[in-house]
Amino acid sequence: MNSSKKLIRHKSLKKLLKDNPFSTDEQLAQMLGVSVQTIRLDRVTLGIPELRARTRTMAEDAQTKVRAIDKKDIVGELLDLELNKLGISTLKISADMVLEKTGIARGYYMFAMANTLALAVVDAEQALTAVGNVKYKVPVSAGATLVAKAVVTHKRIDKYYIFVSIKSNNEEVFRAKFIIVSMDKRAKQEREQEA
Amino acid sequence: MNSSKKLIRHKSLKKLLKDNPFSTDEQLAQMLGVSVQTIRLDRVTLGIPELRARTRTMAEDAQTKVRAIDKKDIVGELLDLELNKLGISTLKISADMVLEKTGIARGYYMFAMANTLALAVVDAEQALTAVGNVKYKVPVSAGATLVAKAVVTHKRIDKYYIFVSIKSNNEEVFRAKFIIVSMDKRAKQEREQEA
């Protein structure tokens, strides 16, 4: 019956750390009404690292997570690009991109993929989407690797008409037409040199 | 110039920490070929906290960031909802939602907001976007609070025609028309082809 106290404390400890992972052993000891040594012992048996290690792994995880978000921001990986002509990108649909209920990819990922690619194709410093026309043809599930192809159909002064088709396994799952407006201010591209 | 050396070192120091924020003073000292004390002094003058503090703030930031991403997944906050009739949601455009170059919100956030709302309005277990028709009227900058209003214009068997208008400060910045298809058993069969 003695160990039940310990078990309860272990659970409390885990919960406390979940709520606030930045607690020191001393704080935890006070919160649980036991000595610091007991907390240390508990941590060892539970395999919980010390505060600094916890903090550190969190920070490291965050770094990679931030990078992942950055990548997501690109919405697809550029494979080929001919400015003002065409562009090709891929995007792998991961489990967190699908609707829980259906297991089908949220529609805006395809939109984002197509839109991003369309914007990339336009050779302008600043470009904005004016109009979009999209059609979802086949639902996409997690694990699918999408390939988007954007083609500039015609250009009129500052307006680009772009057609984008997204395929999965050579089957067209999505298509879109965009009108992109360039707001180019003749900004010069500066090549950055490292000192 | 003596201080130029210092300036260069300060720049190098910043870059090194940007590349790897988990360096100790000792490692930095070795990398820059100076003593540990010099690094400490540099950090003080540059206002750079020690490794532990850096790690910690990174971890703390990460915590709040994860929450932000979770929220982002909702793509807007639902304010009002009448199934099969209308829905209203808001979305605050934060600094990380805009294009660096232009400071204008990436178009797919508005699309995602509108699309999510449109899907929410549909009273069906499983619903998919079939067609979308969007128009960006006014560029949106960071800090703007968007309000989206979705109205079901008409319904035909399993298809919902939904009109969405997004306003910022009572000015329409975006509008979209969606055709949403609710999925029944028949549609399920078609989906199974994929696997």
Added chain:
DNA sequence: CAGATATTATGAGCTGGTACTAAAAAGCAG
């Protein structure tokens, strides 16, 4: 050369630990 600036050295003290040893307290069994 002196004087200023920059760099390095040195040492005390702090936090939040680990690792280890040992003693005290609690639990329970016969």
Added chain:
DNA sequence: CTGCTTTTTAGTACCAGCTCATAATATCTG
């Protein structure tokens, strides 16, 4: 109650990665 085990607490030595302060040395500059 006595003995034995488990659990908890205490104490010491040691570590990383610092801060803070103080002083010495190196380097540059007029």
